[in-house]
Amino acid sequence: MKFNKIILAALLAVSSSSFAQTNYDFVVEDIRVEGLQRVALGAALTYLPVQRGDAMNKFRVTQLIRSLYSSTHFESVKIYRDGSVLVVEVEERPTISSIIFDGNDDIKDEQLQESLDGANIRIGEPLDRTVITSIENGLKDFFYSIGKYNATVNAIVTPLPRNRVDLKLTFEEGDAAKIKQINIVGNEVYDDTELFGQMELKFDTPWWDFTSETRYQQQTLSGDMETITSYYKDRGYLQFGITSTQVSMSPEKDGIYITLNLSEGETYTVSDIELVGDLLGYEEFVRQLLPIRTGLLYSQAQVTYAEEFVSKYLGRYGYAYPTVTTIPEINEEDKTVKLTISVDPGKRIYVRRVNIEGNQTTADEVLRQNVVQLEGTWLSEGLLETSKSQLSRLTYMEEVEYETVRLPGEDDKVDIEFKVKEQASGQFNAGIGYGDATRLSLQAGIQQDNFLGTGKRVGANISTVSYQSTAQLTYLDPYFTIDGISLGGSLSYSEFDGGDFGTVRFNTKRWSLGGNIGYPINEVNRISFGLTYSDVELTSDNTQFEQTRQFYRQFEDPNDPEAPIDYASLLGSVTWSRNTLNRGLFPSSGSSQRASFSITTPNSDVNYFKFVSDNKWYYPLSRNQRWTVLGRIRLGYGNGYGDVDGIEQVLPFTENFTAGGADTLRGFENNTVGPRGVRRISSQALTTPNGVPVINDPSQDTLTLSSRSLGGNAMAIGGIELIVPTPFVETEFDNSVRTSLFYDVGNVWDTEFDYDAVKDLRLVQTQSSQVLADFSDWKYYRSSAGLSVQWISPMGPMVFSFSRALKEREGDDAKFFTFNIGSTF
Known part of the structure; x- marks a missing residue:
């Protein structure tokens, strides 16, 4: 700005001086403007504070030149007199044709353009060359603040025809200066190692500690100084202070040496706490909730919390801008401090x-x-x-x-x-996907979570994968009433092949019709009720396992044992959910809990119940929440109740829980974790040497195991994940790409399996790696660990998992790498 004023003053002096050499006392009969190219004559005349008939003088010349320059359209202005004609000769500023950034790594193009916008440097605008130097210096200052002292910034202006220019900003950032040493002087209470541990800036770190910040940054140093100050003041050192800071640089400008001089002082104990001001009659209540207590060491953190607590408490009653200050009264003789918290609620807003x-x-x-x-x-x-x-x-x-x-x-x-x-709330799908479990999949449909901007969820989907074909219509109105009551329904048909699903071989055809209604309990809790009618046609390979024999008894036809089984049910459900997550997709803090209980009505062909609970907790480790710990646990249990036609009911094996794959236990093939099907084969009739038959001996029965899981009626699966920043991916893509290190553990078991009845029988016709286990034992768990990358791509969600099974059982199908494309997660 100062440079601009110097230029303007010089131009005014030159122009006024040249005009002063002539007789400037005349009456203007006409005005002629020369040198215009893009600026219209009418527009230029509006900037002239002179009209025909006005008397010219030195003051008017100065005023005229200042007005033309303030329009930002002109590079130079000259004033002449031609008789009684006022001649204004201008040179227009060139127009910016393009802006190019080259060599910038630490600053993105968008950030640079925002900085230029503040100086009114945009494509299509006139170029003010005087601003270029200040921009160069400002960008250099930024690089210096992050430790790049060898950085250079140059603005290159290239003239083009028709008074246009190309503006190119070239950057040579160089390497950032590394912190060679940090010295702390004056600390006696806490040693250097403890104080270094509080700082974000590091030096002399081992090669494997790649997360440490060894590059000097001025803002980071300021933050570390605040951290050390808080560390002392939170432990009673009320008068602690950093008396001085020295930052020196090596001659090559590649090394930084930092020295912090401390004055620790002594510890102070809180002697008394006094609340003054207007607390709306809740003084005693607020006093009881304050974390500060007399007789304890002074803590700046507790004082700050107390001020924030009082402010938020008053804010609940509409006093949004209270003034809460803490006044310490220090007694140097006994090293105590009296805290007076002054409260002025202000006006109710x-x-x-x-x-x-x-x-x-x-x-x-x-x-x-x-x-x-x-x-x-x-x-x-x-x-x-x-x-x-x-x-x-x-x-x-x-x-x-x-x-x-x-x-x-x-x-x-x-x-x-x-x-x-x-963000996009729905999609139209018509594509092909492939996964190591689903193989080739075709899908088509539309899903819209915000149908026509109404917030209603409407879906019509048709999909087919190797093990299932589905057609489904769904509808949900989360704002059915103004009180937040939701109403929804669904109609679906599916054909399922258990053999391709990873379980024992059976096929089902199912159609269902259901509805649900939900009620909000409060802002984070909700309860919903549902009722679904289903009709299932079940076809198997006629292999009855020990775990399925009870279920088949009530449906099998002695005259046609291979006939399909058909049963209908009316399933009622109640679901409670709680959600405090900070985002609906890729959350980084908060938690979600969901528990549902469903049971078929007594008039159904099958009587059973199921309970499922899903829980997730996100704990951010950093302020930007790019480092987060996720803990999750899923529990499930189901069984039959009562009897139908004298046959005790069990959970249909088609409703069993399964595990393995991206949604449960990574590192294992989808749906393969759990009890194997156990088939008991009666012993053949024995004869004496004379050919006399004897009674069969059940103890001579044999067993076979299926190579696939049958699932179980109980499940417990959990895990812990460390969500980390995705390498080579910018921060703005955190909502579409997520990387995590995980540990999964869990099991699926069958509480109704009678291990004692079959444990002594001989196992035949099975793979050598399989053994008969107690499939009713919940401790028969599996575990795995690995790396997972999730990406919401234009093709649909993608999940890539690199994992290793840490605890596996005989017959398990472990997978090192799994992926799915075009499936939800």
Whole structure:
């Protein structure tokens, strides 16, 4: 800016001086503007504070030149007199034809363009050359702040025809200076190693510690200084301070030496806590909830928490802008401190209007169903955060932010501005997928979670994979009533081949019709009820296992034992769900719990019940939540109840739980973990040497095991994952690509399997690797560990898993690499 003023002053002096050599006291009879190319004559005349008939003088010349330069259209301006004609000769600023960035690695093109936009340097705009130097210097300062002291920035302006230019910014970033040494002086209470452990900046790290930050960054150093200060003040050192900081550089500008000088002081104990000001009559209640206690060491963290707690507490009642300050009174004689917390709640703030911006597809009323902060009521920070969380959990919302806007002239009213960014909420599928378990799959259909912007979920899908063909219609209205009651239904038909699914061989044809209704308990809890009618036709290879014999008894036809089995059921269900996740897709914090209990009605052909519980917890390890720990556990149990026609009911084996694959136990082939089918073969009739038959001996029966899993009626599967930043992927793609290191463990077992009845029988006609195990033992678990990458690609979701089975059983089918394309996860 100072440089601009110097140039302008010089130009004014030259122009005024040249004009002063002539007789400038004249009346303007005409005005002639020369040198215009793109700027219209009419537009140029609007910048001239002179008209025909005006008397010219030195002051008007200065005013005229200043006005033309302020229009930002002109590179130079000259004023002449031709008789009574005022001649204005201009040279227009060149127009920017293109902007090119070359050599920038640490700064993205988008960030650079934002910086240029602030200086009004855009394609199609006039180029102000005086701004170029300040931009170069500003970018150099940025590189210096991240330790790149050898970085250079050059702006190259290339003239083009018709007074246009190309602007090219070239960067030579160089290598960042590494921290060679950090010295801490003045610390006696805590040694260097302990304080270094609190700092993000590191030096002299081992080669394998690639996550440590050894590159010098000014902002990181400032953060480390705040961390050390908090470390001391949270432990009673009230008057701790960093007295000075020295940062020196090696002559080659590739090494940084940092010295921090500390003044530790002594510890102080809290002697008294006093609350003053207006606490709306809740002083004793607030006092009991404060974390600060007399007789304990002073803690800055507890003081900060106390201030935030009081502010949030007042915010619940509409006092959104309270002033809460803590005044320490230090007694140097006994090293104690009295804390006086002063509270001024200010005025109660009311919400005038709630505005929502950025929703191009979703209707306002759909989003407002999730906003619990109402217009006309007092402002509550808790309600705003709840509103943001509920909006963020919508699968068609990518980002949600809000801000409170105070109204001019109104000290007790605000507007709330919600800014949302939508993401694709549905897709039309017509493609081919392939997975190592599903093999070739064909699918076609449409799924829309935000149908026509109404928030309703509508789907019509037809798919076929190696083991199943499905046609399904689904509908869900999550806002059936204004109170948040949901209503949905589905109609489906499927054909299933257990042999290709990884289980024992059986085929089913099933069609079902169901409906459900859900009720919100509060912002995060929900309960729903469902009722589904199903008709199943079951065809098997006529192999009856010990685990399926009881089920077949009630349906088998003695005259046609190979006839298909047909049974119908009416299944009622109740589901409770709780969701505090921060996002609907790829969450990084919060938790979700879901528990469902379903049972067939007594008039069904089969009587059984099932219980399933799914739980996930996300614990972020870093502030940006790119490092997160995920813990999950899934439990399930099912069985029959009562009897039908005198036959005790069991869980149909078609409803058994299975495990293995991307959704349960990675490292094992899909649906292959669990009890094997056990077939008992009666002994042949024995005869004496004279050919006299004797009675068969059951102890001489033999067993065979299926090579495939039959599943079980009980399941417990869990795991822990460390979600890490995906290498070579930018931060903005975290919502579409996720990488994690995992450990999976679990088992599927059959509580009704009678191991004692068959454990002494001889096992024949089986693979040499198989052994008869107690399939009713829940401790017969498996485990695996590995790396998983999930990607929401334009083709659909993709899951890649590299895993190794750590605990496997005889007959298990372990897989090192698994992948699926075009399937959900």
